[in-house]
Structures are given as structure tokens and as C-alpha cells.
Amino acid sequence: MAKFVVQPGAELDGFTLGECVHRGGMATLWSVSRADIAAPLLMKIPRVSEGEDPAAIVSFEMEQMILPKLKGIHVPHCYATGDFAHQAYAVIERIPGTTLYSRLGELPLPYEEAREVALRIATALSDLHRQNVIHHDIKPSSILFRPSGEAVLIDFGLSHHNQLPDLLQEEFRVPYGTAPYMAPERLLGVRDDPRSDLFSLGVLLYFFTTGVRPFGESETMAGMRRRLWRDPYPPRQLKPDYPPWLQEIVLRCLEIDPVWRYPTASQLAFELAHPDQIKLTVRAERIKRDPLSTVWRRRFNGNLIEPRGKSAVAAQLASSPIVAVAIDVTEGSSELNEALRVTVGRILKTLPSARLACLNVLKLGRVTIDRTLDEQGNNKHVGRLVTLKHWASPLKLDESRLTAHVLEAVDPAGAILEFAEANHIDHIVIGAGQNSFPRLLLGSTSAKVATEASCTVTVVRPPRQATLSGGREPPPDDRSIPVL
Template sequence: MSVESRVLSGRYRVDEPIGRGGMASVYRGYDLTLGRPVAIKILDGELADDSGFRTRFRLEAQSASRMSSTAVVRVYDAGEDIETDADGTEHPIPFIVMELVHGRLLKDVIAAGPVPLADSIRYVDGILEALEYSHRAGVVHRDIKPGNVMITDAGQVKVMDFGIARAVSDSSSTVAETTTILGTAAYFSPEQAKGDVVDARADLYSTGVVLYELLTGRQPFRGDSPVAVAYQHVSAAPLAPSEVVETVPRALDAVVLRALAKDPFARYPDAAAFREALDAAGAGKAPSRRQVDTLANTLYGPDPRQAAETARSLRQLSSDPTMKRTQAGPPAAWIWAGVAVLAVLLISVLIWVLTIKPCQLVPSGSRIVPVVVGLTYDAATTALADNDLSATRQDEASATVPAGDVIRSEPKAGVSMERDSEVMLVVSKGPQSVTVPPLVGMTRAQAEQALQTAGLSLGQVRRDDEPDTEADIVISSDPEQKVDVAQGSAVDLVVATGTVAVPDVTGNFTLDDAKKALLDLKLTVDVTDDASCPATDPRSVKSQSAGPGEVPIHTHVVLVSCSGPAAGDKKSGGTGGG
């Protein structure tokens, strides 16, 4: 059976393909249970064969499914199907079910030609709106790029693939492998390229790259290989956008260069601050000289080459002719005197470094706390023991750190401690758990409100016949009430249709069996005799007033049964003999 014609998990019909990425194919599909069109993303076989990835992929997709912003492509479901080869070998097929969005990928918009300035700002504002929502929910995207942004036919921005990048990166050991899976390193943050811990500020960096590309038609860093591009993200400073395209307002230079700062702490603190700066620049608010100087000081790093490159990127900002100098420069004699003093100091330091004897920086009785954040508790304990330190444990709920992994250590890594000292390891116990409230007997709207109050979300809603329950009343929930689940989890509901399926009781049912079948459905039943047709033994049903099919609960049903004499019971008249 071809992939295009199959039904996944007995529920999702897979139709024609509508897209292809570096790690998955996207198909138009249909949810047979809820009766709605969907988009189905099916992961490639290389990823599907990795059991560790499948587990993280499912957990991250569940996390992403809790987001319901209009700027985010909704994730409805995630699952795994099995495909069997001709030789009987079974292969897992992980998939996710998403909102079907009609529109164009932002990468196709960029490829079509120059993007108007107003549209560029509006598209990035939409991306930041999605990130502002997701970061508040504790979800870091990790793979913001034009290929993961949709522009709907109405012009709305929708960001997709939340959670997938994390599942990929957690299953890859090197930058090269991660790059192969994600398809490009052009939008990596420096910390991603170096394999450091990634937080929400990595998404802001990637968004800055997208803004740069929208404004200039090219990415800030280009190279012959993904590794070469990743190296530039770490060590090179970009040209200001106005140096590439003269028509770009210099106010946007300041926004882009701030977003592309190598140090995460030098970037915007959050997506809201990025949006505010972008809106101000779009309105034509040029940066002041003080703001430019502050930006330059913020982005200058300890590396002289990096500082020089950054200075070149800021050249146009600093040479704004509208900004007048208010103080004369220092006399030339003082400049040369300062250079001479600096040269003497540098030579003195060099001689001192070359002549001092090596010393042991860490006393023999001291130990340095190793980096344990992100390790499992057992692995962290082993790392401490290798450094002659012991561990104490404190559990703490976390929606972003997997259960059992270390959130932080007290003292932090790099601190010197006495040998055999104790280090407090704060270990994630997973998301905060909440108890599913009683929902049976509520209306669907009441149940949804109760879930929201409890910190849970509404999952799938299935409708089912219940003979004695009014329409839209909750029959059951999954998980059931009083069960502890992770905060934000989805709870599925079964609600009553308010109808029952009445069988056809004519012909194949005796009158008694027909009455029992209808009474079992909580219907009221009356029997009417029809003397115009012969009775059978046992009596059967000639007709019914309701059904077959769905009827409202507690419907009154009249059964008509033949009660006339049988054909053989009729008395025939005779002639007497004379």
C-alpha cells in the first residue's frame, strides 16, 4: 500500500504530498474521527529507526500541542504507525498531525524577489508574536528559519515545527549531524553552533537572521559548508544591513545587530523587547548617538579581531551626519603618549609571563565543581565523585528540563570547594502535577472551564450514544477524575449525542424481543394490534413508529403487531344434504 493511500493509527487518512523538508514529508490528510482536514508530517526512516529520538519526539510534540496561539500552527496529535516490508520486516513511522494552513512558506516569499520593507517588519513581528507566546509557555523552538514560517492567504504569520528541533538536537551528538538533520546552519545561534546550553535567546538570534535576510535578500553569513557557516556565527560579525542594501533604514541596523550579538546576554532580553524595538524602527525612530555608543560597547567582545569586525559593522551608525560632535578630540601629543605607556605596559606583562614559574592554581586540598547541568542525577553524582565531591539531592518541578536531569548545582560549576564537600544537585521531577477534576455529568463547556481552572487543556472530544444522558453531557474522561497528570496535559472527553441508534425490529424480532430491545435503550414502548393481518406465533412486529436509525433519547415508540386470525383458522360454510 502506498503511503499516500494509507490510514495511520486507524484514524488519519494520508492524501497527496504538499511539502518536503530535510527530515520529513508533509501530506494533506483527513481526521476520520473528528471529520476535519489536517496536515500530516511523516518523519524519514533514518530518524524513525532511532528509538531515543521517537521518545523525545513524542514528548516534545505533546508539549507543543498545548500551545493555541493564532501565530502558531497547532499540533493536534502525535503517534507512531508500523509499516511492514515485503519480507515481513516492520519499521516504525512516527508522525504528527497539525493544523492545515493554506498559504506560502516564507522561504518561497523570499526566493520570489525583494520583500517590501513594511512586509518584512510585519512578517518578523508575527514570528516574534509566536515566540513571545511559546517562551511564556516554556517552549523554545530552536529552529526558526523561513522554511518553518507560513504566510497564510490572508497574510497572517504562522510558525510551525515547535518542539521538533529539540527532539532532533537531543538525538544528535555533533553540530554536523544536527545540521544534516535540520538542513541548514544558516540560522544557528552561536551557542547552538558551539553545542552550549540553548534558551529562548537562541530563537531571537535566529529571528534576527531571518530579519537580515528579508531586508537584504541574503543571509548574514555564507560559506562552502555548514561547518564554515557555523564558525562565522561564532567568530565573525555581520555587515550592517544598510551596507548591503543602501535603502535599508539605519534604525533597523541597530535592531538587527543587537539581535545578532554573539553573547546571548547582549541580545534583547525577550521577544517582547525585540518587537518593541522593531516597531519603533519601523516607525522611523532613529537611534540616538548615546544608543549607538551603548550598542557598540555592548557588542564589543574581548577578541580584538571580533571587536574590529563589529566596529566595521557599526561604522554607518557612528558616522550619522545628523549627530554633531560636542567635544573636541584629545591633542595628538597625548594620544602618542598614551600609546607609548600602553606599549611599555604590554612589554612588561609579556616579560613577567615568560619569566614566572608555573604554580599550582588550585590548592591540593581543593576541588573545582564540574559542569553537571543537563546530566542525569546518576551521571552528575559520578562526575562529582571523580572530583572527590559528594552530592545531595533536591527535587524541583520543571516544565522544560526532563525528569531526572539536573537543573542546576549549588555551588555552580567552576567554584572551588574543599575536598569531600557536598554539592546540592537540584533535579527535575518533570512538570508540576495536577489532579483531573470530576467532569462526568457536566456540559462540555463546563468541563472545558473546569479543566482550564485546574491547569489542564481540552484534548480530543468523542461523541457517543448514551440512552439516559442528554446531549453534550460528559460521559467519561481520559484520564479519569482524581488521577494525577502533568500540568498542562490534555484530557480527552466522551460526550453524549443525546440520541440512540434504534434497530429495525420488524420481521427479525419477536414482539417480546422487540419491546425488550427498545426498553433497554430507555425508550417508552406501546403495542398496537392490527386485526387486518393474520397473527403469527410467536407474534412479530409489522411496523415501528420511530427508527431504524438515530432518534432522541426517551422517544416514544409504537409497535404495530398483526392480531387477525390465521389463514387456516377461518371457518368455511357447508351445504346440507336433503
């Protein structure tokens, strides 16, 4: 079979090559078209000529395996792939615009703008991790934004799929990636921890808010290995006006040991979406790096972040969900709220990395003018926040795992559903609606949430009045309803 010549106008499996739009270190990108596909397309072709890095072939094989399995708005759609027997390629959706790399000349960005950028990337990573994929090359040139605003992740040649062979792991012993953004555990051969992507995002956020890379520009292995024991300068040392909540996020992402980072991208996105509720620790006020005694202890403690055995992506996500509980603060709801607390306590007891969002909906009238103060002259919103925190206090959760939110809306069920969708909630716990004539006519809030939510919903009823033998109250009637 004749060798295919990659040039404008060439035909390959029905695709017509246009111009070469990018020449990278491992592949070239060409605009292509096909009569039956109206969308703008790109064809990615690996560099396989004499003298090219053999890792380019392996990474392209990984991308060919992973791309067709990815779905959703945060990844480019894959239309076709070709194997190496004739000509290897992958045809993907062409996202309009340029990558985040084009903004390097504008650094540092305003803090609020950088927060919004990082939130969109964390949301995209959350979606990717739920598809069993770790990107392993998060950097400005791997991120695009759709006209509608969503972040799109590209370049999956270095990625790890939890359900596919990891060819890079099997065939090479050196870590592949972009040195300034590479997580410390990657240097030890760990490729199955999704928190590595959170480290890379922390590097990007540090860089975009300070204009300085936290670990410099070193590409040598010796320079990279220093991050196994040496922390970066706190952003507040470089910029005294750096917001404490933002430093808390950045330094938590950049923790050397993955166990001290955010457990999931969803939890990181939640913090970025609610900076006013971030629980500040000593990280937030630091202006100096760790003392040399700590650095030397890390350097000579070889087991600090050594691989701890195979850790499935799905298992990591399942152990760190975001749980939302809807609390009714009206009079006569104490029994139901106690049942909700018992149910939530059971859930959190088995999930030590889960976080809890306590919700209450301040119902607004459709045509009336709503008063912000109650009959005693107290602010309703503030009063309900206090009530939510009081409800949660017996759970004895660390403050970093707990937030309280009062939603103001005409439709309580709609407000809960919108909050759950926007904040990547994994599990909603809600009390069953009380028997009433309006409920029979309109349906209950819990029924609507259970029917329409895209996550698991547990509907809880208060215990029945009758007692069991021995005078014990029966347990709460909590029913887990998985919503598909």
C-alpha cells in the same frame, strides 16, 4: 503486526491518507481526512527507512512530545499522534497558503513590509516562549501566515521544551539546525536560551532586507564556527539607504553574545511596533565590521559565550518584562504620580532587563470637536509626551529601556487595555480612581483595567495624609492584582 504501507487511500487510526504534499529531509507530509473532523488536516510521517539519518527519529519524538502541549493561534493545532510501535505520525491543522520561503524570489523586500513580517514573527515567538518552548529552527520555510495575518510557526523537531526531556541534547553531540540561521551559542551546546531564536530572526530580517545572508551559505562546521568571533557586514555597507532604526534592530539581534541581544521576543516585537521610539546606538550608523583586534580577542577568549549554567526559559522571561505605567497629567495628580513613580521604581530595581512604557490618554469627546492646541497655543500631544519623559527622569533609566506614548481615545481604560494587548505588556501600574459621583455611576478607569487586563495589574493610591511616628509619610498603598 503487518507493516503499515504509506500510500494514498491507506487507513491509519481512522485517518484516510490523500496525496503527499511535501517530502522533506526528515519527514513527509500527507493530506488526510477523518469523518469526525471537518478541518483540513496534514499527517506528518518520519522517514525511518534504511540509510536515513537517525536524528530524524529523535527529532520526530521531540515533535510528538511538544506539539500536543502547544496552544494558540501562532502554532498549528495537533489532533493526534501515533507511536513507533506501529506507525509514528502527527496529525496537525493544515494552514492555507505557502511558507515564507515562497517569497525568496522577491528579495529584498521594502523596509516597511519586512518590518511588519518580522513583527508578526516576533509576536509568534513571544507566544511560543511563554509556553516554555524555544523553536531552534526559525527560517523562511518554518513560517506560515494565517489568512487573518498572524504568523504560524511549524516544524518543532529541533525545539527545546523547558519542562520535557531534551532528547537531541541527550543523544547527540553535534548541533542540529539550519546552518545560516543558527545562533553562535548553539555551536557550544546551549539549547535553553530563548534569545537563540532572536538571533535566527535577525538573520532572516537581514536577508529579507538586503537579499544577502549575513553569514553566507556555508554548511561546514568550520564556516559556522566563525560566527563565534566574526560579526557580519552592517546592512548600511550593502545598502546606503538602509534605515538606522532597522540596522539597530538587526545588529542587536545578531550580537554574538546573547546578553547583548534583546532579552525577550516581546521586547523585540515592541521595538518593531514602535520604530520611531527606538533609541539609536553606535550600531545604527556602522558601515564596517568590527576591527581585527576585536575579532582576535573574541577568538581567543573561549569564555565569551560559553554556557553559564542552566537558564530556564520562564526565568529569562520573568526577568525581562514590559511594564506600562498610566500617568495622569491633570492638575492635582502630583501625589498620585509620585506614588506611581515610587512603585515603578521598586519594580524596576529588581528587574534590570525590564523596559518601561509611560502612557497617558488624551481623552476625546464623544460628540464635540476636539482641539489639538491648549489655551496657550501649544500642541497637547507633544506637551504630554514631554510631561511623561519629565515624570520618568528621576528613575534614571537607560534610554533604550524607556518609551512614552500618548493615546487618543474616548474610553481611557479601553485605550490602555488595547495598548497592553497589542504590545505584550506583562505588568500595568495605574493610579486608583478618585472618589467622585461620576466614578460611582460609571466605574473607574483603574477598576476596568484591573478587571479586564490579561496581565498583572498594580493599582496604586497616594499616601494617606496622616504621618507615622517620627513624622515619616506612610508608603504608597500599592496593590498587585494578578488577573487570570
